[in-house]
Amino acid sequence: MARKAWPVHLILSVAALLIASPLLFALIKATQAGQQVVGPSLLPGTAFFQNLGSVWTSAGLGRYMLNSLLVTVTVTFGKTVLSVLAALAFVYFRFPLKGLVFALVLFTLMLPTELLIIALFDLVSGTFKWADSSAAIIVPFLASATGVFLFRQHFMNIPHSLADAARMDGAGPLTFLTRVLVPMSWNTIGAMAVIQFVYVWDQYLWPLVIMQSDDKQVVQVGLRRLIDVGGQTDWGAVMAGAIVTVVPPLVVFTVLQEQFSRGFALGQDK
Amino acid sequence: MRLTRSSRPLGFWTRWRAGQAARPAVPHAADEHATFRGVGLPWLFLAPTLAILAVFLYYPALRTLRLSLYRANIILGNEQFVGLRQFADLLTSPVYRQVTVQTLIFVGLVTVLGLLLALGLAWLASRPIRGARVYRLLLIYPYALSPAIAGTIWLFLFNPEIGLVNTLLGSTIGVRPRWLDSPLMAFSLVTLAAIWKGVGYNVVFYLAAIQNVPGEVTEAAQIDGASPWQSFWQVVFPLLSPMTFFLVFTNIVSALFDSFGLVDILTRGGPFYGRAGITTFLIYQLYEDGFRNFRTGAAATQAVLMLLLVGVITLLQFRYGNRRVHYGA
Numbered sequence: 001m002a003r004k005a006w007p008v009h010l011i012l013s014v015a016a017l018l019i020a021s022p023l024l025f026a027l028i029k030a031t032q033a034g035q036q037v038v039g040p041s042l043l044p045g046t047a048f049f050q051n052l053g054s055v056w057t058s059a060g061l062g063r064y065m066l067n068s069l070l071v072t073v074t075v076t077f078g079k080t081v082l083s084v085l086a087a088l089a090f091v092y093f094r095f096p097l098k099g100l101v102f103a104l105v106l107f108t109l110m111l112p113t114e115l116l117i118i119a120l121f122d123l124v125s126g127t128f129k130w131a132d133s134s135a136a137i138i139v140p141f142l143a144s145a146t147g148v149f150l151f152r153q154h155f156m157n158i159p160h161s162l163a164d165a166a167r168m169d170g171a172g173p174l175t176f177l178t179r180v181l182v183p184m185s186w187n188t189i190g191a192m193a194v195i196q197f198v199y200v201w202d203q204y205l206w207p208l209v210i211m212q213s214d215d216k217q218v219v220q221v222g223l224r225r226l227i228d229v230g231g232q233t234d235w236g237a238v239m240a241g242a243i244v245t246v247v248p249p250l251v252v253f254t255v256l257q258e259q260f261s262r263g264f265a266l267g268q269d270k
Numbered sequence: 271m272r273l274t275r276s277s278r279p280l281g282f283w284t285r286w287r288a289g290q291a292a293r294p295a296v297p298h299a300a301d302e303h304a305t306f307r308g309v310g311l312p313w314l315f316l317a318p319t320l321a322i323l324a325v326f327l328y329y330p331a332l333r334t335l336r337l338s339l340y341r342a343n344i345i346l347g348n349e350q351f352v353g354l355r356q357f358a359d360l361l362t363s364p365v366y367r368q369v370t371v372q373t374l375i376f377v378g379l380v381t382v383l384g385l386l387l388a389l390g391l392a393w394l395a396s397r398p399i400r401g402a403r404v405y406r407l408l409l410i411y412p413y414a415l416s417p418a419i420a421g422t423i424w425l426f427l428f429n430p431e432i433g434l435v436n437t438l439l440g441s442t443i444g445v446r447p448r449w450l451d452s453p454l455m456a457f458s459l460v461t462l463a464a465i466w467k468g469v470g471y472n473v474v475f476y477l478a479a480i481q482n483v484p485g486e487v488t489e490a491a492q493i494d495g496a497s498p499w500q501s502f503w504q505v506v507f508p509l510l511s512p513m514t515f516f517l518v519f520t521n522i523v524s525a526l527f528d529s530f531g532l533v534d535i536l537t538r539g540g541p542f543y544g545r546a547g548i549t550t551f552l553i554y555q556l557y558e559d560g561f562r563n564f565r566t567g568a569a570a571t572q573a574v575l576m577l578l579l580v581g582v583i584t585l586l587q588f589r590y591g592n593r594r595v596h597y598g599a
Contacts (some may be wrong), residue, residue, distance in 0.1 A: 005399045012394050016408035019469060023415070025434060026423045038432035040441065082322070085315040093312035094304030101316065104323070110584045111327045114527040114553055115573045118560050119333035120326065122344070143322035163305040173306045173315075202416035204531035205553075209561050220418040224535055227422065235426050242419050249414040257407075261478050 023246075030240035037236040051240035055226060061241050063215060064222030068201060069248065071134060071218060075141050076196040080189060083147025088177055090148070091155040092163055108145045114205055121209055136210045137218065141200065147192055150263075154188040155181065190259025197252045219245050331577070337570035344566040356571040365545045366555070366572075373551040376461055377525040384465045385517055388472030389510075393502065395473070396480040406477060413470030417528050420467045421535030425450075428459060450536070453543035460536060460549045464529055471524075472517055479513035480506070519587040523580065527553055552576055 029037055033047035055061040089095070090102060113120065120140065125131035130139075158181070166176040182189070207218045214225070223245060226238050253260070338356060342349045360366045395405045427433050428449040436446045449455045483506055491501035530553045533539060539547035539554050550558070552572065560569030 005397075008394050008397060008399055009401075012391070012405045012409075015391055016405060019412055019466065020408060022420075022423045022427060022466070023412070025427060029426070040434060040437040042434075082319045086319040089312035089315035092305045093308070093315075095309065095312045098312075101320070104328075105319070108323050108327050110581050111331050111577070112523065112527055112580060113327075114530070115556075115576050115580070116327065116330040116334055117557075118344075118566060118570050118573060119330035119337060121561075122333065123326075123330055140322070140326035143319040143326075145323075148319065160305065167305055173308075173311060176306075198414060202418070202528075202531075204416070204418050204534070205527075205557065208534075209557075220416055220531065223418060223422055227425070227535070235432070238422065239426065242422050245419055246415055249416075250411060253411065253414045254407075257410075261474065261481075 026239045026242050029236060030243045032236055034236075037239075047236065048240060051234075051236045052244060054234065055237045055241040056244075059226050059237070059241070060214065060222060061219070061226070061244070064217055064219040065244070065248075067134070067216060068219040071137050072197055072200045072248070074138050075200045076193055078138075078142040079144040079147050079196050080192050082142055083144050083151050083192065084177070084182075084185075084189075086148045087151035087155055088173060088181070090152050092173060092176075105145050105148055108143075113140065117206060117209060120206075124210060131210055132213045132216055134216060137203070137207050144196065146195070150188055150192055151185070154185055154263075158184060187259045187263040189263075190256040191263025194253055194256045194260045198249045201249045334570050334573050334577075337567055338574040340567045340570075342567035342570075343564050344560075345564045349567075352567070356568055357575070360568070360571055360575065368544055368546050369550050369552060369555045372457070372546075372548060373526070376457070376464070376529070376549075376551060377522055379461050380464045380468065380525040380529075381518060381521040384468045384472055384521055385514065387465065388469055388476055388517075389514075391469070392473045392476035392480055393506070396477055406473075409473045410470045410477070412467065413474055415467060415470070417464075417467055417531035418535055420463055421532045424459065424463045425536050451541050453541055453548040456537050456541050457548045460529070460533060463532055463536065464525060467532065468521060468524065472521070475513055475517055476510070479510050483509050515587060515590060519583060522583055526551075526576070526580070530554060530557065 025042075028042050028044050030051055031048040032041065032043075032045035033050065036043075036045055086105070090098065124136050124140065128135075130136040162180055163176060166180055171179065202220060203218065204220045208221050211217045211221070214222075217225075223238070223241055226241055227233050339351060339353055340349045341352045341356065391409055395402055395409055428435050430436055430446060430448045430450070433449075435449075440446045447455060449459055487505055487509065488501055491505045496505070529551055533549050533551060533554050534557075537547070537549045539550035539558065541548060546555075553576070556569050556572045556576070559565045559572065
């Protein structure tokens with residue numbers, strides 16, 4: 001490693017700056033007031049909280065954020081629990097039709113929800129009468145083929161002697177799950193939480209079509225309504241809204257980043 | 271494994287079960303290991319997942335298949351069986367063909383350019399240099415940005431009157447392009463935004479994969495006198511092929527579907543070029559037909575065609591993704 005490091009530093013800094021620039025721009029504009037926002041000035045202002053306040057209450061960003069948080073936390077938690085249980089069944093039990101059931105779960109990877117929206121809309125709003133309720137954007141997303149695979153893969157890498165020992169000690173599958181498997185799976189659980197949190201938080205198309213009333217809408221679609229208001233968009237306020245919207249997934253990602261990377265490094269192992 | 275298959279003519283399930291039981295006990299084939307007993311218990315654990323998948327994925331998928339054969343309108347509530355006519359209509363429609371072609375170009379550009387960029391950056395950021403951790407964090411955080419937010423920020427940046435890009439261009443070289451009105455520029459802008467939005471995700475996974483490459487492998491290559499370029503393309507890159515296959519797949523899928531939020535906010539499918547909006551991609555067309563024009567049946571037909579596309583891509587991923595795996599050990 002006698003080679004000079006500065007070209008690497010140069011490329012990486014330029015790339016990092018380029019990648020960061022749209023977000024930096026949004027951050028700066030979010031702090032500016034009045035005419036400064038639409039001008040070329042890139043000097044940070046002092047109006048961030050004023051901008052944020054105007055979208056938070058008058059444009060309903062606060063409500064959108066709360067809706068999104070509720071939905072995202074519920075779905076992420078639900079998906080993780082259900083995937084762990086399903087993976088437990090696949091790895092530690094033998095039962096008839098196992099291969100077929102696994103194939104059925106596997107196959108759902110080929111059915112992105114976006115493609116089913118026509119029929120799903122019919123089902124959720126017509127049959128279930130869930131249009132405009134949070135159930136419409138929570139319940140259909142509680143199962144996850146990705147999650148089942150992730151945990152199945154991880155459990156398969158855990159030595160079986162552990163499970164056998166637990167059983168001989170008289171532990172049932174649920175005790176084994178909570179006492180042994182879960183403590184050994186924090187990296188995978190972290191990885192799952194990050195993927196699902198970001199995925200659910202970023203959902204756009206389904207809430208756009210299924211949520212008609214404003215007070216149940218999620219923040220991604222709510223933001224679009226901020227831009228739509230009249231002809232004059234208050235860009236300072238919109239940028240403040242955009243910045244705040246990025247915060248929750250960013251926090252989850254930063255907190256769980258280590259687990260996320262490790263969860264995948266391990267999952268990739270074999 | 272073959273023995274049970276050929277010996278006796280058994281019923282399908284018997285044979286299938288026998289085949290399951292007779293599989294050799296390879297290490298890691300844990301699914302054959304039945305630690306816990308109980309007939310109902312595994313089904314109990316699986317029930318919530320299976321119920322949700324059945325009701326909210328399988329059932330709508332079958333409904334979509336059925337609906338694709340009907341000329342239907344969700345607002346009027348009418349349905350008329352037309353067989354495969356809507357498929358024929360779509361496949362011969364110049365509008366749909368244009369939308370398909372521009373979607374494929376978009377998906378191709380986003381996937382190839384996005385992955386090359388991410389691979390290069392992940393490789394550089396994985397080198398033992400000072401501040402590598404900081405670089406990594408700076409490169410991967412855009413993962414947390416949503417397509418809708420990306421669209422919103424780009425919409426302001428490239429606003430022809432008050433956007434920063436035009437303010438700068440206007441004051442320096444006196445041009446103020448109408449980015450979102452020119453087909454070529456709008457298409458490029460959406461493509462760039464999608465690549466930018468995807469960099470974080472791709473770098474995360476490439477970093478994880480690169481860190482898994484055993485150090486001895488690259489050291490051996492160095493001792494053998496390989497240049498960094500050679501050792502990268504001939505030693506490291508093949509080791510990353512499982513990850514590349516995975517990422518090609520996820521990038522194609524996200525360019526096909528997640529682009530919706532970006533397009534909807536940034537361009538609303540326009541500007542018009544030829545017979546359709548230049549940034550109207552397959553999923554946007556489906557949304558327009560299904561929820562704007564209420565041509566429910568035609569939208570379902572488009573969904574079926576896209577399902578076929580996703581199916582083919584997934585099968586390719588499983589087939590080649592698993593086969594061309596190189597492990598260091």
